Amino acid sequence: MNRWVLLGIIIFLSLSPYSVYAENWMPDHYGSNGGLADDNLTIEKVLHYAIQDEYLAQARYDAIHKKFGQVIPFVQIKKVEQQHIHALLHLSDLYNISPPENNAADFTPPPTTLRQAFQASVQAEIDNINMYEKFISDEGLPQELRNTMNDIAKASRIHISTLKRGADNYYP
Known part of the structure; x- marks a missing residue:
């Protein structure tokens, strides 16, 4: 591949709001990815996907x-x-x-920029809400x-607005 084409792709990905970040490295069967894709849910699976997704949030933060x-x-x-x-652990018990x-943490490399951290966190909260809404409808x-799960989804909605305000403070 031409090195200029490769350089262009790298620059595009690094400037794109959808640039490669932690959740892109996450397996399809893990966290909200798994919960949203699984059409054969059980109580055990629901709790596993939910706990994994909350673990991902902790690892992301x-x-x-660590970086910023x-x-x-x-x-x-x-x-x-x-x-x-x-x-969720209480419910598991x-x-x-x-x-x-x-x-x-295996699926959560550090973001390259603080802007990317805000963008990825907002998207993760949106995915989290979508997963919980699917579970709640069952x-x-x-x-x-x-x-x-309804309470956690409500908190995630607040997280989105908080993250957007935070991003506005860093990037007015």
Whole structure:
């Protein structure tokens, strides 16, 4: 391949709002990717996908903190994500389901830029909401699971507006 074409592709990807970032390296069966693609859901699968997705959020914010320091609003959102994990782990215990391994850091390289961190985080929250809305619509799921997932989806909507405001502060 011509080196100028290759250089052009690299520049395009690095400037694109959809540039390669952590979730692009995530397996199709993991987190919100898995939850959205799976049409044969069980309580165990729903909890696994949900916990994995919350693990991904924690890993993403850890990678951002490691690269850029304690950037607001990532610091606050990370604390809320930990509460989501605790709520989902409690449900796993309640239903006697072993939680999935937390290997989310394997799928979460650090973002290249802070702008990319904001963009990827907003997209991840959108995917998270879509996954939870799919789970909530399953009337076969116990109401306690649906209630908890509805609460987490509401928090994710708040995260999106918080992340957008944060991005506006860095990129007015």
